[in-house]
Amino acid sequence: MSAPLLQVQDLEAGYGAIVALHGISLTVNAGEIVTIIGANGAGKSTTLNAVCGVVRARRGTVTFDGRDLTRVPAHEVVRLGLAQSPEGRKIFPRLTVLENLEMGAFTRRDAAGVKADIAKYYAMFPILEKRKHQPGGLLSGGEQQMLAIARALMSRPKLLLLDEPSLGLAPQIVVQIFDIIRELNKQGMSVLLVEQNARMALKVAHRGYVLETGRITFTDKADVLLNDDRIRAAYLGEEGH
């Protein structure tokens, strides 16, 4: 079997005196959707930010597509094929929808390709085309989430990192977002998905990791986790059998 697309080994990271990750290891293979589930404050966002270099790893390695990322400056990571739709979406509020998409392609120099990709994501998210000249800050939460995903895709990543894409959205919008994730994966996109909505995440993912206070406590195929009594009790709001 070929080497995983993303390999995180013994990763430790934190903020100041606080250690948020106590040496976690995980892998994402090409073509997979892998999810990290866990409670608020478990270290899910820190994991993604440490992979991207926004938070510096104190120990351990992050290998992406055969390259060690731990010494790569955060702004160089996207060039290597890793894009993130961040927690809270972080849309540029006073840039238009179109300008937000253009920022997603900031590292690209192929103007024609960028234009074609904008058309492609307008087709995938028709509401973005309808609102292309509106400031991003005026979109609804669901529209902003679609924009954040499309903006991340504009860099033509090999791996898409999604941080809490369902956060604060109405249930029918959440379903729509997860359909999009499934569709992107069908087209070949590898996805690392961080979610508090464990049920939705495990339904869409191939494999899952459970993160508890900075440590990975379970990992298995997503359908196995979905049927595990401990996971059901702790994360899916159900009583064990």
Added chain:
Amino acid sequence: MFELFAQADATAAGFGQYLLLGLVLGSLYALIALGYTMVYGIIELINFAHGDLFMLGTFFALGAATAVGATTADAGTGTIVLGLALMLVGTPLFCAGLNVATDRAIYKPLRRSPKLTVIVSAIGVSFIFMNLGLFWRGATPVKFPDLIPDTNLLGGAGSVRFTLKDAMVLGVTVPVMIALTVFVKLTPLGKAMRATAQNPTAAVLMGINVDRVIAVTFAIGGALAGVASVVYGLYIKSADYQMGFQNGLYAFTAAVLGGIGNIPGAVLGGLVIGVVGELGKAYLGAKWSEALIFGILIVILLFRPTGLLGARTREKV
């Protein structure tokens, strides 16, 4: 006899004259205000040294003009053109370089420190610049070469005078402001600057080198102050080491009035302050001018705390 208010020329032409003077001075405040507002927009630093950078720029321009012998209007057209060209190219480069160097040496190491730490160090840099100016050119005001004649471009006695000097100020400041607007609005680097100002973390995720964007911001802000210092010197024909304080304060006020961090706001704020200041001086007297400017600032901020054009859209969380 003590007069409470000034005796102004109450004719329409008189009003037009004061308005014109206000717009000319206001366009200079606007150029300086842009440097405050752009740096604030990116790193939330009130760069108190910016006015003093403008002062050092005027001294540099004076040195450049003197070096090529462009010291009076009779120096010969070739010499004057050379002097003007040298000033208008060299001074923005000098101010941009000094501004970027100051950021690298002083503000950048403090990037993760509390905001107040950086602001206090900016006040320190302001004093260092002022003392450099004192050391460079002494304590008494120095004459700045009067290279542009006061030829009236509008004919007729009794009507508004619009001189070649007025035209020079507007002819430099207006295109510079338009160029800046186009740059920030349309170029990839300009968009990267706006993106960084709006969300630095997301900007990094897009592949934007935030350190480079900050350096470019200091360079552009410095260059604008450099342009303003040349035009100001040619217009006012005098320079002294304290000139950065008052002009810097007016420009900073203009930036706040327009909405700090907002580029069109800084231009609008500069023009408002220039016009209000001159009309106030004319119709109320010079002693009222500053009270009027800051009074209006307070009233506007009471009703619009974000300034005239500040934060028109809010981020949804």
